[in-house]
Amino acid sequence: MIDGLGRHITYLRLSVTDRCDLRCTYCMSENATFLPRKDILSLEEMAVIGHTFAALGVRKIRLTGGEPLIRHNITSLVRSLGALVGSGELDELTMTTNGTLLARHADELVHAGIRRINVSLDTLDPDAFAAITRRYRLGEVMNGLSAADAAGLRIKINRVMQAGVSEDDLDRMIEWCGRRGYDLTLIETMPLGDAGSGSNPVSLSSVRADLATRWQLSPMSDRTGGPARYFHVAETGGRLGLITPLSRHFCDDCNRVRVNCRGELRLCLGSGASVDLRPALRQSAPQKAMMDLIRSSIGSKPAAHAFSALSPQTATWSHLPMHAIGG
Ligand code: SAM
Ligand code: SF4
Secondary structure, X not given: OEOOOOOEOXXXXXXXXXXXXXXXXXOOOOOOOOOOHHHOOOHHHHHHHHHHHHHOOOOEEEEEOOOHHHOOOHHHHHHHHHHHHHOOOOOEEEEEEOOOXXXXXXXXXXXXXXXXXEEEOOOOOHHHHHHXXXXXXXXXXXXXXXXXXXXXXXXXXXXXXXXXXXHHHHHHHHHHHHHHOOEEEEEEOOOEHHHHHOOOXXXXXXXXXXXXXXXXXXEOOOOOOOXXXXXXXXXXXXXXXXXXOOOOOOOOOOOEEEEOOOOEEEOOOOOOOOEEOHHHHOOOOHHHHHHHHHHHHHOOOOOOOXXXXXXXXXXXXXXXXXXXXXX
């Protein structure tokens, strides 16, 4: 699949729910509204979508949400898509999770075909964790990480950076990730939806300059097909990634599209435009109908998002927050 600018689309982020057991301030308001359950695709329909994208040339699928592990029977979808890895039709199936339910699911994820996961964790301090997520659940995340380690999952920690929020434990987290063998990626807050626009973004250029006064950071050439730039941390031997949607464009080699839990294809995170896959999905030959629809839509993938064109303090680029789009 090649878009109008010659970019090869090889990565699908598939959101399995818009619901979550945390309420991170930059993602969801405490009283977030969710889609009616009848509007959310079944896991079988999501499997058809995943298989269709793989048939179109997508090589990697990431399951996300909302919180993917709260979706009842999520393992059945993981098994169905994991089979595509087994048959060589996909290179990788991964998941982004907040980790609260990992202790219960880590073993079955490995058996179903997942080898690597991203766990979102913004702080190691229980009170700061509760302030960011509005829930005292750091202990469950830590238990989940230990279970994921024991199950043999490779782990990357994603930490969303907000000015003045738990900045003081970043050094501790770099050291902790190095010790546990986790990659760590820092993400600039994107102003998505009401919750995102109320957050306090920080530029990662200044975070990096500050870290460089205490840590030896050498740029690495690694690209994982995503927007992160990586640095080797000499003191820990670990890898530090920076994702900078506000201060630096990463659109020229964007390889990804998203499908949310309602079956809407979004060609760019920074654009509200979407294509409804449901009519095609509900035809008698859904895979053929969806392939035609996706092929005809992919050419209109925007050249770039508009995040850096506006002030992060005053503008909301997307009316939907991250949990509803599928992060
Ligand atoms: N619940 C899962 C989790 O938190 O990992 C998966 C869904 S979450 C929406 C996916 C990722 O989006 C997380 O790493 C989260 O930190 C990130 N995220 C949410 N809102 C964001 C925002 N406004 N700006 C940047 N990243 C955001
Ligand atoms: Fe839930 Fe993930 Fe959003 Fe936090 S970032 S509220 S864990 S969906």
